[in-house]
Amino acid sequence: MRLPPPLSDSERPRLCIGLLSGTSADAVEAALCEVSGTGGGARLRLLSHVSAPFPPDVVARILGPQDAHSLSRLDFELGECFARAALQVMEQAGVARADVAAIGSHGQTMAHHPPGTTEVPSTLQIGEPSVIAELTGLPVVSDFRTRDVAAGGHGAPLVPYFDWVAFRGLQAPRALQNLGGIANVSVVGPLLDDTFAFDTGPGNMVLDGLARRATHSRLACDLDGTLSGKGRVIPELLEELLTDDFLARPPPKSTGRERYGDALVERLWTIHPDRANDLLATALELTVESTARAYETWVFPRAPDLEAMYVSGGGTRNPRLMARLEARLAPLPVRRLDSLGFPEGAKEAALFALLAAEYLVGTPANVPSATGAKRRVVLGKLTP
Structure with a gap:
């Protein structure tokens, strides 16, 4: 009897942990995944997911002003924090450290200046990988965005590769919409080269900032849409916000806290300090309208046969936001990512488990049609 050939390194299953702190900067998301194969043949299975909230003082310092000393300490x-989350997700799954091939850590984005916004494009994520490696005893792949930026790309979004591997439709294309701090979409079909993706604008970032202001930090978000639901949209303010030049810019494009973070929240609060709930209602409508216009301008012309929008991120937990998005985009079906059999809360962390696994076998994992990079490159740096 002829024995099957031995598995190559890329075919052999690898257990990898993905770590992420998103633009909301409120917690570390950790996902333990089994990855087998690579590229178009990659398969990913989620084994465990935990969300480890940051202490309130850490959140305040992430969102606050920085100098070199404070940034170094926070790093x-x-x-x-990331190391503890990695240990927690392994314990929850009952997996020994020796069985894990690597940790993929995105870190916490502190600055993102993509091409077209500055003379020298750059991006900065912190969460020292040497500390993670030392405390866990595992190799760490980190700094995933910088190689794409060096290759002329935005370093964002990175999630289209994961969306294509895990969720691509074999018939009609699908839109994978993330409503994190920043909103972004990936449109995926059978071929990676046909994938396109971009940041559509603000997700929860403006809402979260206004909610903290309105409740003196008692709430970190527009919980269940209750605050925005008490307000009324300020039409002239909404129209002004929708004239932001980022929203009119064609893809590839990416953005972050520099545009939609505390500086914008402060400006809005200064204009209407006595209309907190109206500001929240306006911010929610900004997310809905900027997302819908992005689809009408760039998604539908390229994918007229779109199957549905599958939504993930913190915005899915705001029923008012989801209801408005569904109404605005009708008749396009708007569904939660969970309907595809993958828990939406684990998606972004699982991305970095996949990217770590692809780094280990040397597979390029950026999507130039999404980031604008000149070529496909291997993403990440290794801390053994």
């Missing part, structure tokens, strides 16, 4: 402190 090492966040490394400890």
Whole structure:
């Protein structure tokens, strides 16, 4: 009897942990995944997911002003937070450290200046990988965005590769919409080269900032849409916000806290300090309208046979936001990512488990049609 050939490194299953702190900067998301194969043949199975909230003082310092000393200290402190989350997700799954091939850590984005916004494009994520490696005893792949930026791309979005591997439709294309701090979409079909993706604008970032202001930090978000639901949209303010030049810019494009973070929240609060709920209602409508216009301008012309929008991210937990998005985009079906059999809360962390696995076998994992990079490159740097 002829024995099957031995599995190559890329075919052999690898257990990898993905770590992420998103633009909301409120927690570390950790996902333990089994990855087998690579590229178009890659398969990913989620084994465990945990969300480890940051202490309130850490959140305040992430969102606050920085100098070199405070940023350096925060880098090492966040490394400890990420390491604890990695240990927690392994314990929850009952997996020994020796069985894990690598940790893929995105870190916490502190600055993102893509091409077209500055003379020298750059991006900065912190959460010291050496600390993670030392505390877990595992190799760490980190700094995933910088190689794409060096290759002329935005370093974002990175999630289209995961969306294509895990969720591509074999018939009609699908839109995978993330409503994190920043909103972004991936449109995926059978071929990676046909994938396109971009940041559509603000997700929850403006809403979250206004909710913290309105409740003196008692709430970190527009919980269940209750605050925005008490307000009324300020039409002239909404129209002004929708004239933001980022929203009119064609893809590839990416954005972040520099445009939709505390500076914008402060400006809005200064204009209408006595209309907190109206500001929240306006911010929610900004997310809905900027997303819908992005689809009408760039998604539908390229994918007129779109199957549905599958939504993930913190915005899915705001029923008012979801209802408005569904109404605005009708008749396009708007569904939660869970309907595809994958828990939406684990998606972004699972992305970095996949990227770590692809780094280990040397497979390029950026999508130039989404980021604008000149070529496909291997993403990440290894801390053994």
